[in-house]
Amino acid sequence: MDLKDKLISSFMAFENNVDVEHPVHDVRMAAIKNFEEKGFPSKKEEAWKYTSLNSLQKIDFSIFPREENTLEYKDVKKYFLHEIDSYKIVFVDGIYSSYLSETTHDGVDICLMSAALTKPMYKPVIDVYFNKVASKDESLTTLNTAFSREGAYIYIPKNKMPKKPIEIIHFATGNEASILLQPRSLVVVEENAEVQIIERHQSLTSNDTLTNAVTEIFAAKSAIVDFYKIQNDAATASLIDNTYVDQKDKSVVNVHTFSFGGKLTRNNLNFYQNGEYIDSTMNGVTILGEKQHVDHYTLVHHMQPNCESHQDYKGIYGDSSIGVFNGKIIVDKIAQKTNAFQKNNNILISDKASINSKPQLEIFADDVKCSHGCTIGQLDEDALFYLQSRGIPKKEARALLMYAFANNVLESVRIPELKTRINKLIAKKLGVNLGFDL
Amino acid sequence: MLKIKDLHASVDDKEILRGINLEVKAGEVHAIMGPNGSGKSTLASVIAGNERFEVTQGSIELSGEDLEEVSPEERAHKGVFLSFQYPVEIPGVSVTNFMKTAINESRKAKGLEDMPAKDMLKLIREKSELLEIDRKFLSRSLNEGFSGGEKKRNEIFQMAMLEPKIAILDETDSGLDIDALRIVASGVNKLKSKDNAVILITHYQRLLEYIVPDFVHVLHNGKIVKSGGKELALELEEKGYDWLKQETAV
Numbered sequence: 001m002d003l004k005d006k007l008i009s010s011f012m013a014f015e016n017n018v019d020v021e022h023p024v025h026d027v028r029m030a031a032i033k034n035f036e037e038k039g040f041p042s043k044k045e046e047a048w049k050y051t052s053l054n055s056l057q058k059i060d061f062s063i064f065p066r067e068e069n070t071l072e073y074k075d076v077k078k079y080f081l082h083e084i085d086s087y088k089i090v091f092v093d094g095i096y097s098s099y100l101s102e103t104t105h106d107g108v109d110i111c112l113m114s115a116a117l118t119k120p121m122y123k124p125v126i127d128v129y130f131n132k133v134a135s136k137d138e139s140l141t142t143l144n145t146a147f148s149r150e151g152a153y154i155y156i157p158k159n160k161m162p163k164k165p166i167e168i169i170h171f172a173t174g175n176e177a178s179i180l181l182q183p184r185s186l187v188v189v190e191e192n193a194e195v196q197i198i199e200r201h202q203s204l205t206s207n208d209t210l211t212n213a214v215t216e217i218f219a220a221k222s223a224i225v226d227f228y229k230i231q232n233d234a235a236t237a238s239l240i241d242n243t244y245v246d247q248k249d250k251s252v253v254n255v256h257t258f259s260f261g262g263k264l265t266r267n268n269l270n271f272y273q274n275g276e277y278i279d280s281t282m283n284g285v286t287i288l289g290e291k292q293h294v295d296h297y298t299l300v301h302h303m304q305p306n307c308e309s310h311q312d313y314k315g316i317y318g319d320s321s322i323g324v325f326n327g328k329i330i331v332d333k334i335a336q337k338t339n340a341f342q343k344n345n346n347i348l349i350s351d352k353a354s355i356n357s358k359p360q361l362e363i364f365a366d367d368v369k370c371s372h373g374c375t376i377g378q379l380d381e382d383a384l385f386y387l388q389s390r391g392i393p394k395k396e397a398r399a400l401l402m403y404a405f406a407n408n409v410l411e412s413v414r415i416p417e418l419k420t421r422i423n424k425l426i427a428k429k430l431g432v433n434l435g436f437d438l
Numbered sequence: 439m440l441k442i443k444d445l446h447a448s449v450d451d452k453e454i455l456r457g458i459n460l461e462v463k464a465g466e467v468h469a470i471m472g473p474n475g476s477g478k479s480t481l482a483s484v485i486a487g488n489e490r491f492e493v494t495q496g497s498i499e500l501s502g503e504d505l506e507e508v509s510p511e512e513r514a515h516k517g518v519f520l521s522f523q524y525p526v527e528i529p530g531v532s533v534t535n536f537m538k539t540a541i542n543e544s545r546k547a548k549g550l551e552d553m554p555a556k557d558m559l560k561l562i563r564e565k566s567e568l569l570e571i572d573r574k575f576l577s578r579s580l581n582e583g584f585s586g587g588e589k590k591r592n593e594i595f596q597m598a599m600l601e602p603k604i605a606i607l608d609e610t611d612s613g614l615d616i617d618a619l620r621i622v623a624s625g626v627n628k629l630k631s632k633d634n635a636v637i638l639i640t641h642y643q644r645l646l647e648y649i650v651p652d653f654v655h656v657l658h659n660g661k662i663v664k665s666g667g668k669e670l671a672l673e674l675e676e677k678g679y680d681w682l683k684q685e686t687a688v
C-alpha cells in the first residue's frame with residue numbers, strides 16, 4: 001500500500017479516537033476529501049519542481065504511535081534553550097509529555113491543542129480561528145488538518161505578554177520503526193499582546209521520520225510575534241513545515257528559520273496582511289552539507305495599503321546539498337504604498353552543491369516599492385587572502401567569512417541566549433572554533 | 439631579512455613580475471615607486487603569499503627560509519605584514535573581534551595560549567591611541583563603509599597590533615589627509631626598530647619626508663629599473679618616469 005492509501009484508510013481508525021460530533025470534525029472530513037483528491041504533490045507542479053517527495057512515500061511509516069515513549073530530561077536537555085527559563089510544550093512521538101513540559105493558564109493559555117479541540121471553554125477561540133488561515137486546498141496542509149488532534153495551543157489575550165519565551169519541541173524516538181508525525185498548532189495573539197516562540201523538531205533515532213506540521217498564527221492589531229524555527233535535525237528526519245500567518249493592523253510578525261540539518265525540509269511560509277501598517281519579516285539562515293535538501297517556499301500577500309514585508313534568506317551550501325528558495329510576493333491593486341523587500345544570498349562551497357533561487361512577483365498596485373535580489377557566489381578570494389595575510393588560517397578565515405555572511409540575519413534575533421546558541425550552532429556547523437566569543 | 443632573487447610571477451599566464459631582485463636588511467626602509475600597472479602591488483601580494491599569482495621562477499627568502507611552500511597565514515606568523523592598497527570590507531566582523539582572532543591565531547601558531555582578555559583590551563587601547571583611532575570605530579564592521587583614509591589608518595592600526603618583522607605598506611599614503619598622514623607616519627616611525635624593516639610603496643615624495651627611506655627603487659614593467667638613495671625620489675618627482683622608461687627601452 002502506498003503512503004496515500006495508507007493514510008486514507010487510517011482516517012477511519014483515527015475517527016474512533018476523536019469526537020466526531022465536534023464541529024472541528026467536519027473540517028477534518030472536508031480536509032481528508034481534499035487530500036484524497038489531490039494526493040501528495042509531484043514534481044510536475046511548479047511549486048514542487050525542485051523537491052520530490054517520492055522516496056518518502058515509499059517508506060512504511062507508522063501513522064499512530066502505539067505506545068507512549070518517555071525521555072529523561074538530562075538526555076534531551078541540550079535541545080532546550082536551557083540557559084533561560086521558558087514555558088515548554090513538549091511532545092514525544094506526537095504525544096504530549098507532561099513530564100518535560102511547563103504549561104500555564106496564568107493570564108495566558110500555553111497548553112495543548114488536544115485540550116483546545118475538546119474542552120468547551122476553548123470553543124469560542126477554536127470557532128473563530130481554527131483552520132481559518134491554513135489552506136483548504138493545499139494537499140499537505142489538508143492532510144494535516146484531517147488528522148489534527150495534537151500540537152501547541154497558545155492564546156495571549158489583549159495587552160498580555162507571557163513572562164518568558166515558549167519552547168515547542170517535538171521529539172521522535174523512533175522506538176517503533178519509521179514514524180509520521182502531524183502536529184497541529186494554533187497561536188492567537190490578541191490586540192497589543194506579544195509572544196516569543198521557539199520551535200524545534202528533533203529526531204532521536206536513525207529510523208526515518210517525517211513530520212508534516214501546520215501552524216496557524218493570528219496577530220491582532222498591534223500584536224508582536226517572534227517565531228524562531230530551529231531545524232537542525234538528524235540525517236534521517238524530514239520535515240514539511242506549513243506555517244500560515246494572518247496579520248491585522250500595525251501588527252509585527254517575525255519568523256526566523258534556521259535550517260542546519262535534516263534530510264529533506266520544505267518550509268511553506270505564508271503571510272497574509274489583513275490590515276494596514278503591518279510589518280512582516282521572514283529571515284532565514286541555511287547551512288547545509290552532505291545530501292541535505294531544504295526548500296524555502298515563501299508567500300507574502302499584501303492585501304491592504306501601507307504595509308511592509310522584509311525577507312532576508314542566506315544560504316551556505318556544501319557537499320552535495322541542495323537549496324531552493326522561491327519567494328512569492330503578491331501586491332493587490334488596493335495595496336498602495338506597499339514596501340516589499342526580498343533578498344536571497346547564497347554561497348556554494350562545493351562544486352556538487354546547488355541552489356535554485358526564484359523570486360515571483362505579482363504586483364497589481366502602482367505605488368509600491370518592491371525590491372528583490374538573489375546572488376549565488378563563492379567566497380570572496382580577496383577577502384580570504386586579506387584574512388589569511390593577518391595570520392588567520394584558511395579554514396578559520398573561510399568560517400569567519402561565512403559567519404559574517406550569515407551574521408546580519410542574526411541581528412534581528414531578540415532573545416540573546418538564542419542568538420548565542422545559534423551562533424554556536426553556526427560555528428559548529430562550519431567546523432571551527434572562532435577566536436572570539438560569539 | 440628579506441631576499442628576493444630573480445622573481446617572476448604571473449597571473450592567468452600573463453607575466454607581471456619579470457625578474458625582481460631586492461634585498462632588505464633589518465633596520466632598513468625601502469621605497470618602491472613606479473608607474474601605474476608596473477607591478478608594485480603584485481610584488482607586495484606575492485611577498486605576502488597571495489596564491490592568485492603563480493611564482494614561475496626565482497625565490498623569496500625570509501631570514502634565510504625559502505617561502506615558496508609557506509601559506510599567507512604562516513608568512514604572517516613569521517612576521518610578514520601587508521597594508522593593502524585596497525583593504526577588503528568584511529561586513530559582520532568587528533575590528534576588535536578580527537584583531538583578537540588574528541592575534542590569537544598567531545599565538546596559537548607559536549604554541550602560546552590565547553592572550554588574556556585584559557591584556558588584549560590594553561593592547562587595543564594602546565595601539566588605537568597611537569593612531570588616534572576613536573574607540574567607537576573598533577566595534578564597527580571591518581572596513582565596511584570606512585572612508586578611504588579610515589581604511590588606511592586601520593591598516594596601520596593592525597600593523598601596530600601585530601608588530602611584524604617586515605611591513606609592506608602599499609600606497610598607505612594615498613587617501614590620507616595631511617593630519618592623518620602625519621599621524622600614520624609617526625605611528626610607523628614609532629614602530630620602527632633596528633630589528634624590523636619597512637617597504638613603502640608610494641607615488642609621492644611627501645610620505646618619504648616623514649618616513650625617510652634608505653633606498654628608493656623604481657619598478658617598471660615588472661622589473662626594478664633603477665635603485666638609489668632618497669634623492670632618487672626627488673628626482674622622480676621632478677622628472678616623472680619617461681626618462682627611465684626610455685633608458686630601459688634602450
Ligand SMILES: Nc1ncnc2c1ncn2[C@@H]1O[C@H](COP(=O)(O)OP(=O)(O)OP(=O)(O)O)[C@@H](O)[C@H]1O
Pocket residue numbers: 449450454472473474475476477478479480481490523
Ligand atoms: N588578478 C589579475 N588579473 C589580471 N591582471 C592583473 C591581476 N592583478 C594585476 N594584474 C595586472 O598586473 C599589472 C600590475 O598590476 P599592479 O596592481 O601590481 O600594479 P601597480 O604597480 O600596483 O599599479 P598602481 O600604481 O596603479 O597601484 C597590471 O597591468 C594589472 O592589470
Ligand SMILES: [Mg+2]
Pocket residue numbers: 478479480523608
Ligand atoms: Mg598598486
